[in-house]
Amino acid sequence: MSDTLPTPSADPALAGGRLTIDLAALADNWRTLAARAGRAATAAAVKGDAYGIGIGPAAEALAEAGCHTFFVALPEEGLRVREAVHDAAIYVLNGLMPGTAATYAAADLRPVLGSWPEIEEWSAFRAAGGVTGAALHVDTGMNRLGLAPAEARKLVERRDLAAGLGLTLVMSHLAAADTPEHALNRKQLTAFRAVRSLFPDLPASLANSAGIFLGADYHFDLVRPGIALYGAAPGDAIGPLRPVVTLEGRILMIREVKRGDAVGYGAAETVSEPKRVAVIGLGYADGYHRRAGSSDRRRGARARLHGQDAPLIGRVSMDLVALDVTDIPGARRGDWVELFGPNIPVEEVAERAETIGYELLTGLGRRYARRYVLNGSTNIDT
Secondary structure (H helix, E strand, C coil), X not given: CCCCCCCCCCCCCCCCEEEEEEHHHHHHHHHHHHHHCCCCEECEECHHHHHCCCHHHHHHHHHHHCCCEEEECCHHHHHHHHHHCCCCEEEECCCCCCCXXXXXXXXXXXXXXXXXXXXXXXXXXHHCCCCCCEEEEECCCCCCCCECHHHHHHHHHCHHHHHCCCXXXXXXXXXXXXXXXXXXXXXXXXXXXXXXXXXXXXXXXXXXXXXXXXXXXXXXXEECCCHHHHCCCCCCCCCCCCCCEXXXXXXXXXXXXXXXXXXXXHHCEECCCCEEEEEECCCHHHCCCHHHCCCCCCCXXXXXXXXXXEEECCCCCCCCEEEECCCCCCXXXXXEEEEECCCCCHHHXXXXXXXXXXXXXXXXXXXXXXXXXXXCCCEEEC
16 A cells, blocks of 8 residues: 555644544455455445545555445545546446536546436437446435436337446445345345346446345345445444544543532533543534533443543533543543544444434544554554
8 A cells, every 4th residue: 555645634743633544444344344245246435535534545445455346426536536546446426417427537437327317418428439337326215316217127228328328337225224124125125136137237236334234135246335344333233343443532631520510511411429520622523423422411422541431521512522530540631532443333422422423434524633554553644
């Protein structure tokens, strides 16, 4: 992997929070999911700046692990992947932006076509000499992007149009795979099998991260893991996935809070006994959600310091979080506190914040100092 990493977002000595991103864990997770996918090829979803960890370093690490196919949401993301990985297949999930076919072709980005206007525009571009391929997205129950199955059949009937698109993949997207018992999973599987039969010569893809864990019936020719690559278990899935991101905040000060006093905005939590409270230098402006805080009526998330839990106390504010370190006598100014990572799963924090791990990871702010672990022993601060 190249030693060229992103421009520093914060000086580590000056930052209130830091992210440690383990690219070796990312690669291991891809290998684990590839083994789970069996005969199906395994791609990687790196949209949302690779779920917040940095699309360039992530794509390089995944390519070195053996990944040859990437999915992004936007063409701009595809261009960044192409800079990092020159020989990969790159699919743009949000399809073809109007009037941009030549830009896709210049970087060999494959639009995922999901509407008749896109199909017609791409067909015209290809007829004029464009050679880049594309995927066809058919909606089987999500009701977002994608042709309806009846429209897919109509496309097959227009042989001249279908043949001119340069299709390299037919795909759909599961809506409820993180709930394995949901009836929609089997309904979508049945619908996608019917769609696949319309395009027997094309590779087919249905499974996202959670879909991989639904079993081999859902794997088809290509699986497209996203959140699982980054160490967050999709839905009820279990497996030896390694945490990729560790979020830490620095203690700015420690104060004594008297019984009956409140901590933070809105006096949301009042202490029933004297407390030692550590204030750390990050907050919701850094993507650590406000709802992760604590109050007199609900318990918030926890942090980890010196091998012990430190519960949040009071609201999360824009730039600060308060922790109860009463039972951690070694806590001191300058210490780094884990907010999620190897000891605190990101899904646990997300549950306390009434959200999902996807939102926490993709919302990580730009004020952090970022440290990439390249091979388990080499750290590069950015």
